Amino acid sequence: MSDPRQTFARTATELLDEDLSTALVYAEISGQYFRGAARRHPDRVVNVGIREQLLLNVGAGLALTGMRPIVHTFGSFLVERAFEQVKLGFSHQDVGGVLVGSGGSVDVSSGGRTHQSPGDVALIDTLPGWTVHVPGHADEVADSLRQAVADDGRHYVRVVGQQNGSAFPVRPGRMRVVRRGSGATVVAVGPMLDPVLAAVEGLDVTVLYANTARPFDSASLRAALGTDEVVLVEPYLAGTSSRIVAEALQDVPHRLLALGIGREELRRYGEPEQHLAAHGLDAAGLRGSIIGFLAASAA
Amino acid sequence: MTITTETHTYADLDRLMSLMTGDEKHGPAATSTLDVLWVLYDRVLNVAPQSMTEPGRDRFYLSKGHGPMAYYAVLAAKGFFPEAWLADWASYDSPLGHHPDRVLVPGVEISSGSLGHGLPLAVGTAIGLRAQGLDSRVVVLVGDAELDEGSNAEAVQLAGALGLDGLTVVVVDNASTSYHRPHVIAPRFEHEGWDAVVVDGRDHRALERSLSRRAAGRPDVVVAEVEGQ
Numbered sequence: 001m002s003d004p005r006q007t008f009a010r011t012a013t014e015l016l017d018e019d020l021s022t023a024l025v026y027a028e029i030s031g032q033y034f035r036g037a038a039r040r041h042p043d044r045v046v047n048v049g050i051r052e053q054l055l056l057n058v059g060a061g062l063a064l065t066g067m068r069p070i071v072h073t074f075g076s077f078l079v080e081r082a083f084e085q086v087k088l089g090f091s092h093q094d095v096g097g098v099l100v101g102s103g104g105s106v107d108v109s110s111g112g113r114t115h116q117s118p119g120d121v122a123l124i125d126t127l128p129g130w131t132v133h134v135p136g137h138a139d140e141v142a143d144s145l146r147q148a149v150a151d152d153g154r155h156y157v158r159v160v161g162q163q164n165g166s167a168f169p170v171r172p173g174r175m176r177v178v179r180r181g182s183g184a185t186v187v188a189v190g191p192m193l194d195p196v197l198a199a200v201e202g203l204d205v206t207v208l209y210a211n212t213a214r215p216f217d218s219a220s221l222r223a224a225l226g227t228d229e230v231v232l233v234e235p236y237l238a239g240t241s242s243r244i245v246a247e248a249l250q251d252v253p254h255r256l257l258a259l260g261i262g263r264e265e266l267r268r269y270g271e272p273e274q275h276l277a278a279h280g281l282d283a284a285g286l287r288g289s290i291i292g293f294l295a296a297s298a299a
Numbered sequence: 300m301t302i303t304t305e306t307h308t309y310a311d312l313d314r315l316m317s318l319m320t321g322d323e324k325h326g327p328a329a330t331s332t333l334d335v336l337w338v339l340y341d342r343v344l345n346v347a348p349q350s351m352t353e354p355g356r357d358r359f360y361l362s363k364g365h366g367p368m369a370y371y372a373v374l375a376a377k378g379f380f381p382e383a384w385l386a387d388w389a390s391y392d393s394p395l396g397h398h399p400d401r402v403l404v405p406g407v408e409i410s411s412g413s414l415g416h417g418l419p420l421a422v423g424t425a426i427g428l429r430a431q432g433l434d435s436r437v438v439v440l441v442g443d444a445e446l447d448e449g450s451n452a453e454a455v456q457l458a459g460a461l462g463l464d465g466l467t468v469v470v471v472d473n474a475s476t477s478y479h480r481p482h483v484i485a486p487r488f489e490h491e492g493w494d495a496v497v498v499d500g501r502d503h504r505a506l507e508r509s510l511s512r513r514a515a516g517r518p519d520v521v522v523a524e525v526e527g528q
Contacts, residue, residue, distance in 0.1 A: 023430060025423075043430035049460075051453035054419045058457075061423020064409070065431065066354060069423075084413065089420065092410050094402050 001163060002138035005102050008159045009033030011142040012070050012100075015149050016041050022149060023062050027055045027073045030102070052077040053085055056099075060089030063097050068149055074108070075101030075117035075158065083123055090154050091127045097155070098148045104160035105236050105261045106275040109268075118261035121213060122240045124156050132214035133157040134190030134235065137167035140211050144170050160235065162191035162272065173215040177224060179207040184229035184294060185221065189213055189241075192233045192281065199286035203294075205231075216241060218248035228253055229297055231290055234260040235281070257293040259286065307376035309337050309503075315372035318385040325368075327526040331473045331500070332361075332440060333369040335523050338506040339438060339469075340377050348378045351406050357435050358424060360409045362417020363442040363471070364398040371395055371404075379406030415448025417441060418468060422454045425466040425518070436513065438467045443484060444476040458518045459492030466518040468493075469510065471500060474527040488520040500525040 009030060015022050016037050023044040024034060031047055038045040044067075048054050052073060059071035071078070078101045079086060090097050101120055108115035124130050131153060133144035141159055147170060148155035168176055175187070179197065183204040188196035193209050200207060206224050210217065213234070221230070230249070234240055238260030245256055261279050268278065276282050280289055307315075312333060316325055340346075344357040361370050368388075375382045380394075388395040394403035398412025411417055421439040428435055441451065458466055470484055485495035494514035498505040500523030509521045 023427070043426070046426055048453070048457055051457065053415075053450040054422065054453035054457060057416060057419030057450070057454075058423035058426065061420040061425075062427040062430075064358075064420065064424050065427030065433075067427045067430065085416070085419075088410070088413055088416055092400075093420075 004135065004138045004141045004159050004161060004163060005030070006033065007138040007141045008100060008102070008145060008157075011145045012072075013037045015070070015146070016044060019068070019149070020044075021066070022068045022070060025055055025059045025062070025069055025071045027052055027077070029073045052082045056082045056085030057089045059097050060085070060093055060095055063090070063095035064093065068152070069097045070100060070145075070149065071097060072100040072102070074103040074115055075120040076103060076115055079120040079123050079156070080117055086124070087127060091129070096152045098145070098157065099155065100145070100157045100159060102159045104158055106272040107161045109270055109272045109275045112269065113265055118237045120156075120158065121234075121236045125214065125240065129154060130214055131155045131172050132212060133170065133172070134213050135159065135170070135211050136164045136190040136193050136209075138163060139167035140170055143167075144211070147172065158190070158236075160191060162235070162276075164191060164194040168209060168211060170211050172212045173217055174212075175208040175210045175217040175220040177206065177220070178209045179205070181205045182226045184227055184231060184290075185224050186231040186233065186290070187221065189234045192235050195276075195281060195283045195286055196233050198283035199290060203290070213241060216244040216248070218244070221245065221248050222252070225252065225254075227297075228255055229294060230254055230256045231293065232256065232258045233281070233286060234258075237261050237263065255293075255297060257289065259289055309341070311376055312337065312369070312372045315375055315382065315385060316368050318382070319368045319371065319388050327473065329366060330369055331525045332363070332366075332471050333372075334501050334503060335440065335469055335471055335506060336369055336373045338503050339510060340373050342507045343510045344438065345435065348406065351379065354431070355433050355435050358408050358421075358437040360411075360417045360421050360424075360437060360439040361399060361407070362409070362411055362439050363414065363445050364411030367397070367399050370399065374404070374406045380404060414445045415450040418451050419454040421466055421468075422458050422463065425458070425463040426461070428465050429463070434465075436465045436467060438469060438510070440469050440471060443470055443472040443474060446470065446484065447476055455488060455491050455493070459488075462492070462516045463518045464513055464516055467510065467513070468518070468520045470520060470522045471525060472522050473525045484522050485520065492517055494519040495522065496520075497522040497524060499523075
């Protein structure tokens with residue numbers, strides 16, 4: 001399988017070669033992937049140095065001239081550090097752009113909190129109209145990036161190391177039924193699909209897969225409902241999409257279990273897998289949470 | 300420069316501002332940017348109502364979005380929107396707020412109000428114009444106190460390093476920053492490779508001369524000094 005971040009870099013480079021209206025703005029990070037593109041397109045590949053506030057506004061300033069910026073660094077610096085620039089540079093100016101954040105919640109597990117951004121999607125979600133891509137496979141990274149750049153709206157693409165065994169087509173705002181059952185409905189977002197499928201083995205549940213989180217596919221959730229139980233499994237802050245599930249099911253009595261990265265800071269290093277397990281997002285942890293939730297409703 | 304509306308002159312600006320303020324005369328704080336704005340739109344920028352969406356136009360970014368009366372007065376005088384809009388500014392139904400919104404106001408190139416965003420946006424715009432082979436320029440107005448915001452330092456450094464000669468900053472300096480030190484603004488830009496000049500911010504000929512020239516291969520800053528608050 002390809003590495004998602006390298007796939008992002010390769011696809012971005014292809015887009016820079018193909019489309020003169022695209023520009024890549026980055027802040028040192030990932031520069032090793034873009035040396036060739038920078039040589040070929042010195043005016044459209046811009047390293048701003050270690051300046052993340054500037055990173056976002058340079059992207060927005062490019063968009064003000066009609067160009068299509070791809071703006072990239074770790075999610076922690078892209079969205080969390082420079083959030084006002086996301087809000088004002090893009091949303092308030094009403095210009096489009098493609099933000100690509102890497103690292104996600106646990107990729108830099110040994111780096112500590114400074115390089116982890118479990119709150120990125122929740123923050124973006126305070127702004128209207130962003131399409132949020134959560135690819136669960138390197139091929140989906142390429143698919144998402146191409147669609148995001150071809151569009152003229154505002155997109156956030158969350159590129160992380162963890163990936164599923166197989167890729168699905170990216171259709172923003174559409175979920176896919178990957179397993180049909182008559183019981184609870186489990187929504188697996190991005191790289192959570194494989195652990196979810198392992199966790200629900202032998203359980204009579206429906207599994208929906210979302211590789212885009214915004215817009216959220218409320219229609220497919222409603223259509224899939226079997227029992228009144230809904231389980232949301234997200235690779236970022238737990239409960240990020242709870243409000244949308246609540247809105248989607250306003251007129252349907254339901255119970256919701258929202259799983260994801262915990263709110264408490266985990267002051268541990270080690271491997272990404274260890275962090276996922278600590279947050280209950282490995283197959284065993286998920287299975288325990290889901291079975292407990294279903295048992296509570298049966299009681 | 301092509302301007303269709305020649306009915307207004309500099310002498311009309313006081314009356315246009317009165318429509319917003321209700322005062323007949325305006326003090327230095329309300330008019331600190333007035334002369335710079337007038338000279339830019341009257342004599343320097345290649346932009347007019349009929350060309351305000353053309354890719355090759357000059358851009359003006361008002362980064363210091365506070366106190367936009369002078370800006371609105373100049374835009375109305377130059378025909379970007381009707382003078383009638385001024386009277387009920389900042390009301391619920393008016394497109395003119397206490398901070399300008401580019402989505403609502405014809406001729407307004409950026410929405411501002413939060414300080415320290417205009418110059419970084421202008422750096423991106425100068426890069427975008429250069430990448431598209433457009434020779435037009437972007438002029439951004441900041442206040443001296445606005446330079447407190449660290450985001451400007453990031454922008455000044457990169458613009459100098461990239462030699463963005465399509466970028467001009469005009470600092471309206473009314474010595475309003477709390478920790479004011481005289482004569483430091485121009486050298487700060489010069490240290491980062493900019494061309495800098497200090498002028499009297501009320502002198503139209505000096506403003507026109509300094510704002511019209513572009514240094515080859517590097518960005519330039521005009522520090523326009525006006526009366527202190």
